[in-house]
Amino acid sequence: MYTHLHNHTEYSLLDGLSQIKPMVQRSKDLGMTSLAITDHGGLYGAIEFYAECKELGIKPIIGLETYLAQESRYRKSPADKTPYHLLLLARNNQGYSNLIALSSKAHLEGFYYKPRVDKEILQEHSDGLIALSGCPSAELPRLLLEDRYQEALDIANWYKQTFEHFFLEIQRHTNLPELEKLNKALITLSRETGIPLVATNDCHYTNRDDAPYQDILICIHTNTNIHDDKRLKMSDDSYYIKSPSEMEALFSDLPEAISAKRLIAATSIPE
Secondary structure, eight states, X not given: OXXXXXXXXXXXXXTOOBOHHHHHHHHHHTTOSEEEEOOBSOOTXXXXXXXXXXXXXXXXXXXXXXXXXXXXXXXXXGGGGSXXXXXXXXXXHHHHHHHHHHHHHHHHTSOBSXXXXXXXXXXXXXXXXXXXXXXXXXXXXXXXXXXXXXXXXXXXXXXXXXXXXXXXEEOOOSXXXXXXXXXXXXXXXXXXXXXXXXXOXXXXXXXXXXXXXXXXXXHHHHTOOTTOTTSOOOSSSOOSOOOHHXXXXXXXXXXXXXXXXXXXXXXXXXX
């Protein structure tokens, strides 16, 4: 059974629309047995999510889409306003403790527009965590999109050495021309390094019909309105909790990326 591992709730402030209870219920209705929460920068919804999953018989996977400083978490220059993204999932209690430590240090030590970690504290707090290479805003994808393949290869090996479990995250949303280029490069990188692929959907709302409300939320976030054609908006209406059959059809050419989901879902749960 497929497991969604990249999910933003209303605790991804002004970025995620999904409320926890309906999101977990929808996953239950679709026959899923496990689900992750990966809000931006913090663990604000983790306890509520955990309790709701337990109530409905869903295995909760506690995670975080952290912001990664391009250099040191202490550096605060104009270039540091756009940190990388990185997806982390707790595999056990040690991993959950490390998520808490990383989130705390990101706010107390690395905050600069966003709460940021850096590679120094990732190395200190990597035990019990599963790392995914992230969305197109992450470090590894950015290098691949900039055709800096050798640097991407070196970074991939760094993550592989730092985390006991590291996966290359692959997504398929439409109207994003760079995704096709990125996915081809990720597949090549996976075959060269042996790092497994994992298929995700960048979920920001629960149902497909919620897409217009997500658009309004982004307008609030960016101080624009829906009549501004140049506003920031999502590429299509695919950022919802898709059914297992939808995800399997979307990645029918990469069944191993769907199988990796099962592996992570079987191990990524605090004891």
